Amino acid sequence: MTMCVCTSYVLSWPKWLFFLFTIKFAYRSDLPTIMYLLNTIVFVSSVVVTSRTAKDYGPFLLSGSNLEWPSAAEESDDIRCGRYEPRKILVHGVQMDGERAYVTMPRFARTGVPWTLGSFRLDAMDFEPDILPYPDYRSYGPSCRGGNVTAACILNVVDVYVDDGTLWALDTGTAGVLGRRPSRMGPPRLIAIDLAADRVTAAVDLSPVIGPRSALQHLVARRTSCGRLFVYVADAAGHAIIAYDVNASRLHAIPLPETVSAAHHRRVVLHLMAVSRAGKSYVYFTYRQSGTVFALDSWSRESVTHGSVVEVGAKPVDMIVLGTDRGTDVYFRAPDATDVWAWDVNRPLDVRSFRLVHRSYLYLMPTAVVAGWRNAVWTVESNYDEYVTGNVDCTGPRTLLRPIGGNASACGGQDQV
Numbered sequence: 001m002t003m004c005v006c007t008s009y010v011l012s013w014p015k016w017l018f019f020l021f022t023i024k025f026a027y028r029s030d031l032p033t034i035m036y037l038l039n040t041i042v043f044v045s046s047v048v049v050t051s052r053t054a055k056d057y058g059p060f061l062l063s064g065s066n067l068e069w070p071s072a073a074e075e076s077d078d079i080r081c082g083r084y085e086p087r088k089i090l091v092h093g094v095q096m097d098g099e100r101a102y103v104t105m106p107r108f109a110r111t112g113v114p115w116t117l118g119s120f121r122l123d124a125m126d127f128e129p130d131i132l133p134y135p136d137y138r139s140y141g142p143s144c145r146g147g148n149v150t151a152a153c154i155l156n157v158v159d160v161y162v163d164d165g166t167l168w169a170l171d172t173g174t175a176g177v178l179g180r181r182p183s184r185m186g187p188p189r190l191i192a193i194d195l196a197a198d199r200v201t202a203a204v205d206l207s208p209v210i211g212p213r214s215a216l217q218h219l220v221a222r223r224t225s226c227g228r229l230f231v232y233v234a235d236a237a238g239h240a241i242i243a244y245d246v247n248a249s250r251l252h253a254i255p256l257p258e259t260v261s262a263a264h265h266r267r268v269v270l271h272l273m274a275v276s277r278a279g280k281s282y283v284y285f286t287y288r289q290s291g292t293v294f295a296l297d298s299w300s301r302e303s304v305t306h307g308s309v310v311e312v313g314a315k316p317v318d319m320i321v322l323g324t325d326r327g328t329d330v331y332f333r334a335p336d337a338t339d340v341w342a343w344d345v346n347r348p349l350d351v352r353s354f355r356l357v358h359r360s361y362l363y364l365m366p367t368a369v370v371a372g373w374r375n376a377v378w379t380v381e382s383n384y385d386e387y388v389t390g391n392v393d394c395t396g397p398r399t400l401l402r403p404i405g406g407n408a409s410a411c412g413g414q415d416q417v
Contacts, residue, residue: 057376057402058123059400059403060101060127060401060402061127061128061398061399062091062128062400063086063091063128063398064085064086064088064090064091064395065086065395066128067114067132068132069133070136070137074137074141082111083114085112085113086395086396087394087395087396088108088111088396089112089113089396089397090105090108090382090384091103091118091131091399092104092367092368092382092384092399093159093160093368093380094370094372094401095372096122096370096371096372097167097195099122100119100120100121100195101119101121101122101373101401102162102167103117103118103119103120103131104116104157104160105117105118105157106157106177107155107174107175107176108176108387109175109176109179110183111175115133115134115139116140116155117169118133119131119134134193134198135198135199139154140153149186151200151203153186154191155172155173155174155175155185156171156172156174156175156177156185157170157191158171158177158216158217159218159219160219161219161221163221163223164229165195166194166195167192168190168191168193168231169191169192169193170188170190170191170219171186171189171203172188172216173185173186173188173189174188178388187206187207188205188206188207188216190202190206190219190233190244192204204244204251206233206242209240209242209251209253210235210242210253213237213238214237214238215235215236216235217269218233218270218271219231219234219272220272220273222281222282222298223281224301224304225299226300226301228246228247229247230243230304231243231244232296234270234271234285235270237268239258240256241272242254245301252305254304254307255307256294256309268287268288269288269289270285270286270287270288271285271286271287271321272284273285273324273330274324274326275327275328275329275330275345276327277345277346280297281299282295283295283298284296284330286319286321288321291314291315292311292312292313292315293312294309294311295309295310295311295312296308296309297309297310312345315349316349317351317417319333320333322340322366322367322368322369323368323371324371325371325377327371328345328346329344330342330345331357333366338359338364338365338366338381339356339358339359339417340356340357340358340359340379340404341354341356341357341417351417354417357404358379358404360381363383364382365381365383365385366380366381367380367381367384369404374403376403376404376405377403377404378402379401379403379404380401381400382398382399383397383398
């Protein structure tokens with residue numbers, strides 16, 4: 001195995017102290033603690049082997065072992081009642097606004113995740129920040145358990161998107177989504193949270209526009225040329241994109257070209273990409289199992305209302321879409337690969353248009369790319385595959401959030417997907 005070592009071997013003194021302390025502690029520890037040490041060394045190595053961009057902006061290590069409750073009494077209650085198990089918590093999605101980040105921790109398991117939407121302050125000196133419940137603990141507390149669901153309750157957020165001071169959250173209302181029979185806790189909803197006031201301002205029930213086989217996965221928001229805001233939700237198994245007209249408070253479903261067999265309906269993934277092409281806004285989309293990329297014209301209200309969909313082209317390679325820079329670039333990786341590539345949608349959908357922009361290290365798998373803090377584009381990398389197979393220790397899976405910048409060109413060597 002060949003490993004590329006990039007420039008700037010920099011590790012701040014707090015990380016060195018943490019590294020040395022864990023080594024000393026492991027000598028008197030049992031096997032689980034030693035495994036935790038080894039995992040820590042892997043992640044610290046990811047920080048050591050980094051670029052100047054990452055050094056200046058700092059990566060962030062996120063895990064279920066670093067949650068912060070409003071009080072010790074509530075933390076003890078969640079632990080005692082089985083509502084908190086770090087090994088069941090995976091930080092999966094991220095959005096940024098100003099100096100704060102917002103993360104999703106979906107309830108892939110039925111229990112063990114005390115809150116499914118969290119936030120933390122972006123500080124380059126804080127490598128392992130504490131994640132607080134967002135917008136507050138009451139949204140997940142006793143009043144939201146046992147079927148007592150109100151508009152302020154948050155059940156299971158699987159994706160989020162920030163637009164102009166509002167955090168849009170996709171709440172599927174289910175738990176145990178990786179199992180064969182997810183449990184229904186409430187209706188699927190599109191939740192709007194005012195980021196200035198930290199409060200829920202709207203909860204839109206999506207039930208009228210979905211079916212019994214629907215699988216809600218991703219969301220993006222786009223504005224028309226007149227500034228009208230639409231929020232789009234991917235219904236993978238329903239072969240539709242749900243469009244919510246925020247100004248008119250109106251929902252409708254846009255049927256999509258059926259390119260995936262119904263036999264795949266449980267495993268189908270529908271990616272949404274908010275991009276700009278030739279100065280106009282579009283929502284590109286593709287099924288992970290499909291070989292074609294499509295575009296929904298989101299530049300006018302009429303095109304959204306009538307579902308103006310065109311084919312962009314055939315994928316030259318198998319692409320797992322990770323996200324966009326909210327401009328012209330789409331980021332993706334190949335299956336079972338960790339290199340992140342970029343495609344400018346103003347160029348042809350061809351391998352000659354692809355650029356290698358980022359390399360992940362060791363056993364981390366990129367699961368998302370987001371634009372945000374300090375005008376950088378960030379990768380979300382985790383041991384997701386190990387989490388899904390249950391191959392994580394009691395401290396749970398880890399997610400590394402770090403900026404894209406410089407490390408692909410420093411490594412060199414690979415120029416094809």
